[in-house]
Amino acid sequence: MIEYNRYSWWKTAFSWRGTALSRIAGRVLLFTLYAATVQLAYIAGVGFGLFEHVFGIDPVAHSVLGSLLGFLIVFRMNASNARYWEGRSSWGQIINSSRNLVRIGSEYSKDSQELAGLVTGYSICLRRSLQGLRGSEDTELYLSEEVRKSVDSFGNSPTAVTAATSSWIADRYHAGVFNEVIVRQLEEQLSKIVDSQGACEKIQKTPLPFVYVVMVKQLIVAYLLTLPAVLCERCGWWSPLLMAVVSLGLFGMEEASVEIEDPFGTDDNCLDMQAFTLTIARDAGQLARRATKRSMKVQPTVSESALDLHSKSSNPYQLVQQ
Numbered sequence: 086m087i088e089y090n091r092y093s094w095w096k097t098a099f100s101w102r103g104t105a106l107s108r109i110a111g112r113v114l115l116f117t118l119y120a121a122t123v124q125l126a127y128i129a130g131v132g133f134g135l136f137e138h139v140f141g142i143d144p145v146a147h148s149v150l151g152s153l154l155g156f157l158i159v160f161r162m163n164a165s166n167a168r169y170w171e172g173r174s175s176w177g178q179i180i181n182s183s184r185n186l187v188r189i190g191s192e193y194s195k196d197s198q199e200l201a202g203l204v205t206g207y208s209i210c211l212r213r214s215l216q217g218l219r220g221s222e223d224t225e226l227y228l229s230e231e232v233r234k235s236v237d238s239f240g241n242s243p244t245a246v247t248a249a250t251s252s253w254i255a256d257r258y259h260a261g262v263f264n265e266v267i268v269r270q271l272e273e274q275l276s277k278i279v280d281s282q283g284a285c286e287k288i289q290k291t292p293l294p295f296v297y298v299v300m301v302k303q304l305i306v307a308y309l310l311t312l313p314a315v316l317c318e319r320c321g322w323w324s325p326l327l328m329a330v331v332s333l334g335l336f337g338m339e340e341a342s343v344e345i346e347d348p349f350g351t352d353d354n355c356l357d358m359q360a361f362t363l364t365i366a367r368d369a370g371q372l373a374r375r376a377t378k379r380s381m382k383v384q385p386t387v388s389e390s391a392l393d394l395h396s397k398s399s400n401p402y403q404l405v406q407q
Contacts, residue, residue: 087353103353105340113332116309120328123313124321147308147315154304158338161293161301165342168288169356172348175281175288176361180368182281183208186274187369190254191376194262200253201373202227206236207246208365211282212358214242215289215349227366247279289349305335 087103090096101107183204191197206227213222219242221233228236232249239245254271257263263271292298309332316324348356 105337105344109333109336109340112336113329116332117325117329119310120313120316121325124317124324127317144315144319147311150304150308150311154301154308154335157301157304158335158342161297162338162342164293165346169345169348172285172288172356175284176356176358178281179208179211179278180361180365182274182277183365184368184372186250186271186278187372189267189270189274191373193267194257197373197376199229200250201369202229203232203246203250203253204369205362205366206232207243207250207278208362210236210242210246211285212362215285215358216351243282244279247275250275285349289347293346301339305339309335 187197187201187204190200194200206221206224209223209227210221213219219237221228221236221242224233224236228246228249232246235245235249236242251272254263254268254275258265258268309328312328312331313324316327320327344352344354349358
């Protein structure tokens with residue numbers, strides 16, 4: 086995700102990074118050359134009486150196709166933006182529920198570091214899963230060897246961590262550390278995390294219908310192929326320039342909707358899931374550290390020092406691990 090100054094109009098307008106220009110430049114150039122070729126053919130053929138029934142298409146009739154195309158592209162952009170915002174909202178729910186889970190669990194148990202590690206390890210596994218990666222990489226500081234082996238064996242790695250978290254809650258319930266009310270609250274927050282994970286996976290695994298996507302692309306091509314026949318008689322050599330502007334708008338909007346359709350990728354405009362996982366790691370670590378200090382009321386232990394190190398370290402993944 087690109088951070089930008091929304092009030093800097095000129096700087097934003099002339100940006101290159103994060104725009105669709107790099108992906109559509111070839112198509113825009115191709116159709117501009119096509120318009121120039123049609124204009125040249127029109128000028129050459131006028132003197133010989135050729136192309137009388139080809140050029141000079143009624144612009145009103147052609148604008149009907151343009152209006153339909155504009156409606157379809159806007160609808161496609163709105164659908165992609167809805168998917169993008171749903172993905173961001175789901176991650177917001179994951180962050181909030183992670184805070185609540187660690188906050189409640191750490192207040193009523195003495196091993197809050199393990200819970201903080203499970204929650205942070207889950208967020209990392211979810212981020213990797215949404216990006217098409219498997220395995221327990223980047224979780225060495227947070228998850229035990231047993232949990233990491235479970236993650237590597239599961240088809241859905243975040244599910245392995247949520248199962249380990251449920252086991253952590255159940256163990257403390259059977260040991261008499263948690264009562265039924267606390268267990269219910271913890272499991273409620275964990276269920277919200279799993280529901281949000283499902284929403285993210287729905288977006289990732291369900292693209293827009295192929296038939297609709299193809300129709301938009303076909304109509305763009307049909308519109309641009311017939312546009313020079315409308316412009317060449319009326320606009321002369323301005324028609325290639327107008328073609329460049331129109332194709333830039335159509336291809337640009339369509340390509341922008343394609344990029345944000347999957348908000349979990351690694352493109353510049355995708356959600357910054359790295360920042361989300363770091364937020365969870367920071368908050369979980371600080372909540373666990375606070376609970377440990379309150380329960381012990383003594384000099385910081387090795388585990389607490391590790392928690393302190395997380396909030397001060399330049400390494401974003403140097404978190405709590407006892």
